[in-house]
Structures are given as structure tokens and as C-alpha cells.
Amino acid sequence: MSGRHSPFAGAATWAAGPAGRAMSVGFIGAGQLAFALARGFTAAGILAAHKITASSPDTDLPTVSGLRKIGVNFTISNKETVKNSDVLFLAVKPPIIPFILDEIGSDIENRHIVVSCAAGVTISSIEKKLSAFCPTPKVIRCMTNTPVIVREGATVYATGTHAEVEDGKLLEQLMASVGFCTEVEEDLIDAVTGLSGSGPAYAFTALDALADGGVKMGLPRRLAVRLGAQALLGAAKMLLDSEQHPGQLKDNVCSPGGATIYALHFLESGGFRSLLINAVEASCIRTRELQHLADQEKVSPAAIKKTLLDKVKLESPSVSMASASKVSLFSSSWAPNSKKN
Amino acid sequence: GHVVGRRPGMEAGGELRVGFVGAGRMAQGVAQGVVRAGKVKAANVLASAPSDRNLGAFQDLGCRTTHCNSEVLQRCSLVFLATKPHLLPGVLQEISPAVTRDHVIVSVVAGVTLQTLQQLLPVGTKVLRVMPNLPCVVQEGAVVFARGSCAGEQEAALLKSLLSACGLCEETPESYIDIHTGLSGSGVAYVYLFAEALAEGAVKMGMPSALANKIAAQTLLGAAKMILETGEHPATLRSNVCTPGGTTIHALHELEKGALRATVMNAVEAATTRARELGKR
Numbered sequence: 001m002s003g004r005h006s007p008f009a010g011a012a013t014w015a016a017g018p019a020g021r022a023m024s025v026g027f028i029g030a031g032q033l034a035f036a037l038a039r040g041f042t043a044a045g046i047l048a049a050h051k052i053t054a055s056s057p058d059t060d061l062p063t064v065s066g067l068r069k070i071g072v073n074f075t076i077s078n079k080e081t082v083k084n085s086d087v088l089f090l091a092v093k094p095p096i097i098p099f100i101l102d103e104i105g106s107d108i109e110n111r112h113i114v115v116s117c118a119a120g121v122t123i124s125s126i127e128k129k130l131s132a133f134c135p136t137p138k139v140i141r142c143m144t145n146t147p148v149i150v151r152e153g154a155t156v157y158a159t160g161t162h163a164e165v166e167d168g169k170l171l172e173q174l175m176a177s178v179g180f181c182t183e184v185e186e187d188l189i190d191a192v193t194g195l196s197g198s199g200p201a202y203a204f205t206a207l208d209a210l211a212d213g214g215v216k217m218g219l220p221r222r223l224a225v226r227l228g229a230q231a232l233l234g235a236a237k238m239l240l241d242s243e244q245h246p247g248q249l250k251d252n253v254c255s256p257g258g259a260t261i262y263a264l265h266f267l268e269s270g271g272f273r274s275l276l277i278n279a280v281e282a283s284c285i286r287t288r289e290l291q292h293l294a295d296q297e298k299v300s301p302a303a304i305k306k307t308l309l310d311k312v313k314l315e316s317p318s319v320s321m322a323s324a325s326k327v328s329l330f331s332s333s334w335a336p337n338s339k340k341n
Numbered sequence: 342g343h344v345v346g347r348r349p350g351m352e353a354g355g356e357l358r359v360g361f362v363g364a365g366r367m368a369q370g371v372a373q374g375v376v377r378a379g380k381v382k383a384a385n386v387l388a389s390a391p392s393d394r395n396l397g398a399f400q401d402l403g404c405r406t407t408h409c410n411s412e413v414l415q416r417c418s419l420v421f422l423a424t425k426p427h428l429l430p431g432v433l434q435e436i437s438p439a440v441t442r443d444h445v446i447v448s449v450v451a452g453v454t455l456q457t458l459q460q461l462l463p464v465g466t467k468v469l470r471v472m473p474n475l476p477c478v479v480q481e482g483a484v485v486f487a488r489g490s491c492a493g494e495q496e497a498a499l500l501k502s503l504l505s506a507c508g509l510c511e512e513t514p515e516s517y518i519d520i521h522t523g524l525s526g527s528g529v530a531y532v533y534l535f536a537e538a539l540a541e542g543a544v545k546m547g548m549p550s551a552l553a554n555k556i557a558a559q560t561l562l563g564a565a566k567m568i569l570e571t572g573e574h575p576a577t578l579r580s581n582v583c584t585p586g587g588t589t590i591h592a593l594h595e596l597e598k599g600a601l602r603a604t605v606m607n608a609v610e611a612a613t614t615r616a617r618e619l620g621k622r
Contacts, residue, residue, distance in 0.1 A: 247576025265610075268603035277594050 022051060025174070026085025028078050028100055029092035030056035033117055035063040036149035037089065038072050040178035044151055047174070054091075055081040082107040087115060087171065090126075094118040094290060098129060105133035113138045113167045115157075119193050120291035123160040123186055136162040140171050143192045144179075146200050153179030154196035158186035190291070194284030202279055203232060357381055359503070360417030361388040362410050362432060364395035367449055368423035370477035371507060376402050377480060378506030389413045414439035419499070421471075422448045422458075426619070429453055433461040440466055445496050447471055447486075451522070452619040455489045455515055467492040469500055472518045473507065474525045482508035483525040487515035519620060523613030531608055536561055 025047055027034035034054050041047040049071030055078045056064065068074050075081060082088060082104045092100055097118050108114065108130060114137060116126055123141045130137035139160030147153050155175040159168045168183055175181035184192065207228045214224030239246055254261040267273075359381050361368045368388065376383045383403030389410045390396050396406040407413065413420055414436050424432050429450050440446065446468045448458050458468045468489035476482045484504045488497055497512055504510040513521070536557045543553035568575055583590040 245574055245577040245580060247579075248574045251574070265603060265606050268606060269600060271598060271600045271603075273602070274594065274597035274600070277597060281594075 024051045024085050026081040026088045027054040027091045028081055030054040030061055030064050030067055034091040035066050036146050038067055038070055040148040040151050042070055044177035046177040053081045053084045078104050079107050086111055087113045090116045094121050097121050101129040105130055108134045108137060115140045115142050115171060117142050120287045127160055138163045138167050143189050143197050145196050148178040151178045155181040156184045156192045158184055190284045190287045193287045194280040198283040356385055358385045358417040360413035360420040361423055362413050363423035364388045364390035364399055367473060369398045374477045374480050374507030375503050380503050380506045387413050387416050410436050411439045419445045422450055426450055426452050430461060437463055454620055459489055465491050467496050472521045472526060475529050477507035480507055484510040485513045485517055485521045487513055519616035520613050522616040523609040527612040
């Protein structure tokens with residue numbers, strides 16, 4: 001069942017992996033997402049830090065030291081992460097995913113649950129890649145957001161062809177410890193990206209502007225930020241706790257001829273609502289575009305950070321690059337060539 | 342002659358006689374409402390106007406008519422004042438000698454305050470001020486009224502009972518009357534505009550205009566009925582119609598892009614402000 005905050009949260013109870021022993025979680029990628037999730041899981045008490053491994057070729061990332069501070073095992077070897085994990089999060093940027101899959105594909109075993117958090121990357125593209133190595137890879141696609149770091153994330157997931165119900169429930173248990181988590185059909189994930197994936201950015205923008213309003217009217221900046229954030233937090237909490245429509249909750253705040261209704265009129269005049277609708281739509285459409293580009297067309301390797309490519313090359317020499325020409329990310333002709341012996 | 346024990350607003354014999362000073366559209370609308378609903382017999386309605394132009398509508402209803410304003414006061418106990426605003430002071434001066442403490446004077450005149458009415462009428466006169474709207478004519482009006490200082494609960498109850506024949510009728514503080522003008526008095530025009538625009542959209546998409554107009558009107562009627570009957574917040578009703586990714590949400594997005602909400606708020610504000618201005622003159 002979907003929900004927030006795992007019933008298992010608590011320092012004494014770890015999430016159980018296969019065969020009942022405490023589960024290990026790995027992150028390919030040690031950037032914002034990996035850090036946010038690791039931070040969230042450990043704070044929720046659902047996972048001990050030493051059961052988490054994260055890897056990245058780039059050791060200079062600020063999140064790397066952050067992960068180390070929590071007590072997460074950090075390595076530059078993606079293969080090591082795979083070996084030490086039951087649940088494997090792919091926490092890299094979408095264009096990197098295919099390279100990662102080629103690199104680690106041969107290390108994926110039946111116990112692994114591969115969870116991709118990459119926006120716009122379809123389950124079928126991942127399964128196709130992995131099927132070269134593993135007949136029935138368990139793949140789950142997930143869309144979460146940064147507030148997992150404070151255990152107020154919004155996460156949805158869709159299970160792949162070979163992922164069992166228990167695998168989905170296991171992921172749900174993990175993600176519910178850091179916020180709201182529910183299962184959806186994969187075709188809704190782009191819309192979720194537009195809404196709650198990008199949503200915190202809309203909120204930060206709104207909060208910045210609200211604080212500006214406060215400052216304009218005389219408040220010190222820090223207080224303005226604090227109050228603005230608390231106002232949004234409180235309103236969101238009221239809505240989540242209420243059966244009422246947000247329109248009704250709004251009405252409850254607007255006394256006749258009062259300050260609030262005057263302010264709302266300004267928002268309406270500015271097309272506030274349509275701007276937000278436009279934003280969600282734009283983010284969703286862009287996600288689909290990027291996915292389409294990845295599936296159909298080609299992405300220049302120059303678009304991918306050179307150091308990452310080099311390091312990936314070092315790890316798996318079988319991954320061939322025609323560096324001068326564009327690279328097709330998901331063409332099936334790759335898979336047989338990269339198959340390791 | 343002097344009649345003992347007359348109840349306020351009632352003639353000897355118990356039948357209410359209702360008068361109209363001024364016989365324009367609004368007076369006609371109220372008269373039609375109360376007569377059609379059977380609240381008052383047509384024969385017990387008397388309307389006065391300087392010319393015959395508007396009196397025909399009253400005669401068609403079966404009401405009595407006259408050119409003498411004072412006669413309305415003499416024959417009727419509940420009298421609607423429905424003249425044009427600039428004519429009212431003169432009319433009040435004219436009829437004041439005929440106004441008694443038993444009369445219930447109900448002003449339907451836009452922009453004329455209770456204070457003004459009470460100043461121009463004999464001290465102690467029971468005065469109420471009403472703001473109806475045009476659909477009173479089809480008994481689907483929205484009417485608010487406010488009491489003057491000498492009008493009591495009985496007069497309010499009587500008026501409310503009468504005007505409920507015309508649609509929705511609520512007693513309010515006088516300060517709401519101008520707002521009611523902006524919302525509902527003028528508001529019917531906003532709805533006509535919206536209906537026109539809906540139909541035009543349909544015509545653009547290939548529907549004949551007569552059919553489009555009919556459907557547009559029925560859509561508004563039906564939606565309004567649902568708000569009134571379900572008691573649900575319109576936002577909830579709106580959400581209920583919007584299936585994910587469906588036609589309605591696409592259309593609503595267009596409305597939001599056009600800042601329709603703010604525009605409508607502007608309209609209500611403009612009409613209310615204007616009503617207040619006019620009321621001050």
C-alpha cells in the first residue's frame with residue numbers, strides 16, 4: 001500500500017532484503033539524488049549507513065564528502081557497488097544510463113532490483129540493454145524529488161516486466177520512509193516529473209519572490225524567508241490533512257473585502273494559475289522530448305562530461321566509442337558487442 | 342374611513358394590495374413574479390406611470406393601472422417605488438401626504454439609500470430597499486433587501502415572502518446592495534456575454550448558431566442548478582468534470598491563460614464601484 005513513512009521506521013528495525021537479512025542499497029552516481037536518498041534513508045532509520053554503497057568516478061563532488069560523512073561506503077568502482085547491493089539505484093543523469101548499463105550489465109544477478117531514477121528513461125530501454133546480460137532483469141522505474149532529503153519526498157514507481165510484486169513493495173517501503181510513495185502506470189511518470197519532480201523548483205521560486213515581497217514591505221530577509229516557507233508548509237499540510245478542495249480552503253482564508261482577496265485578485269490578474277499549469281506542462285513535455293531524443297536520435301558524446309566517459313572506458317574496455325561520430329544510445333546493436341565473456 | 346385593528350400591510354378583508362409607483366421593466370418583473378406565483382391577485386395590484394407606455398404590461402397581467410401616484414398610496418398598503426433615480430425625489434414629495442404609518446414602502450430604485458428615502462418620506466415611515474435583478478421576470482431572480490430604521494421583522498418577513506416568488510430573496514445589510522448590483526444586477530449581462538461567446542465558439546467549430554445558443558443557455562442553467570442543488574463548492578464541481586488529460590482540463594487551461602477569473606473580478610468590482618458612486622450623487 002502506498003503511504004508515507006514506513007511502519008518499519010525506527011532505529012532497531014532495518015528493511016529486510018532477500019532471505020530476510022538486512023538489505024543493502026547501492027547508488028551508481030554520488031550526486032544530489034544519491035545524497036538526498038542516502039541522507040533520507042539513514043535519517044529515517046530504515047537503513048544503516050554502512051549498508052549503503054555509492055560510486056562515482058568523480059571524487060571531487062561536494063556530495064561525495066557528504067556521503068562519506070553520513071558513513072556511506074564510497075568507491076570509484078561501479079562494479080563494487082553492484083556487488084554490494086540488493087537494491088541498486090541508478091542515480092546518474094539520463095544520458096549516462098546506457099553507458100552504465102553496459103558497464104555493469106554483466107554483474108547484475110537475479111537478486112538485484114535495478115531502480116532507475118532517470119527522468120525520461122523508459123523501463124523497456126533499460127530492460128533491452130540488460131537483457132544482453134541477464135535474461136530476466138528486475139527493473140523498476142522511479143520518479144522522486146529532492147525533498148526526500150528531509151523525508152518529505154514525493155515518489156512514484158512503475159514495475160518492469162520481471163519485477164515481482166514484492167520487489168515493488170520493497171522499493172515502496174524504502175521510499176515511503178522518506179516521504180509519500182505510490183505505484184503508478186509508467187505512462188504517467190512524465191506527468192509526475194512535471195508536477196512533483198520539478199515542483200520543488202517552482203516552490204523555491206515562489207518562496208524567493210514571496211520573501212522579496214516581505215522585504216519590500218519592511219521585513220528582514222531571513223525572517224521573510226522563514227515566514228514564507230512556513231506559510232507554504234502549513235498550507236500544504238492543511239490541504240493534505242483536509243477533505244476539502246483547495247478552492248474551499250482558499251475561500252476560508254478570504255474574508256470579504258479583506259487583505260487576502262485583494263492579493264488574490266493580483267495573482268489572478270497575472271494569470272498565476274495558468275503559469276503553473278504551463279510550467280507543469282512544459283516540464284512534462286520536455287521530459288518526453290528528451291526521452292524521444294534518447295530513444296530515436298543521437299546524442300553527441302561531447303554532450304556528456306568527458307571525464308565520465310574516460311572513466312567508464314577504463315572500467316569496461318568493451319564499450320566501444322566512435323568518438324568522432326554521434327552515439328546511438330539505445331540501439332540494440334550495441335548489446336552483443338559489449339557482452340563480456 | 343377609519344378601520345380598527347388593521348394588520349400592517351393588509352386591507353380590511355385580509356387581502357394584500359400591492360402598488361407600483363413607476364411601471365418600468367423592473368416593476369413589471371416583480372409584478373409578474375408575485376402574480377404568477379399566486380402571492381397576490383392581479384386585481385389587487387395597482388400600477389401608476391405618467392404615460393400609458395409601460396402600463397400595457399400590467400394590464401396584460403390583469404392588474405389595475407392609473408396615472409395618479411397618490412392613488413396607489415391610497416389604495417395599497419405595500420407600495421413599490423420603481424421610478425428612475427432622478428425622478429424619485431419629485432415623486433416622493435408628491436406622495437408623502439398620502440403616506441401613513443401603516444404603509445410599507447419598498448424602494449427598487451437603484452442608488453437611492455435608505456437614508457435618502459427616510460429623509461424624503463414622513464418620519465416613522467416603514468421603508469425597505471430592494472435590489473432585484475432582471476430574471477425576476479421569469480421567477481428566477483436574485484433579490485436582496487435591507488430594512489430602514491422603522492421597518493420591523495414583520496415587514497421584512499412579508500417582503501421576503503412576496504419576493505421569494507421572484508426567485509432567491511435574502512435580507513442583507515444595506516452595504517451589500519451595491520455589491521449585489523455588481524454581482525447579480527449587472528451580473529446577468531456578464532452571463533449573456535459568456536453565453537454568446539460559448540455559442541460563437543461552437544459556431545466556429547461547425548454548429549448552427551440557433552442550436553448553439555440554446556445549448557449554451559441550457560449549459561449555464563444546468564451548471565447553476567447543480568451548484569444550487571448539490572451545495573458543493575464550485576471548485577469541487579469543476580474538478581469533478583475534469584478527467585485527467587481530457588477535453589475539459591484543456592479548455593480550462595485556455596480560460597486560465599486568458600485570466601478569465603481576474604477579468605470577472607474586475608467586472609464585479611467596476612460595477613460595484615460605479616453603483617457606490619451613483620449612490621453618492
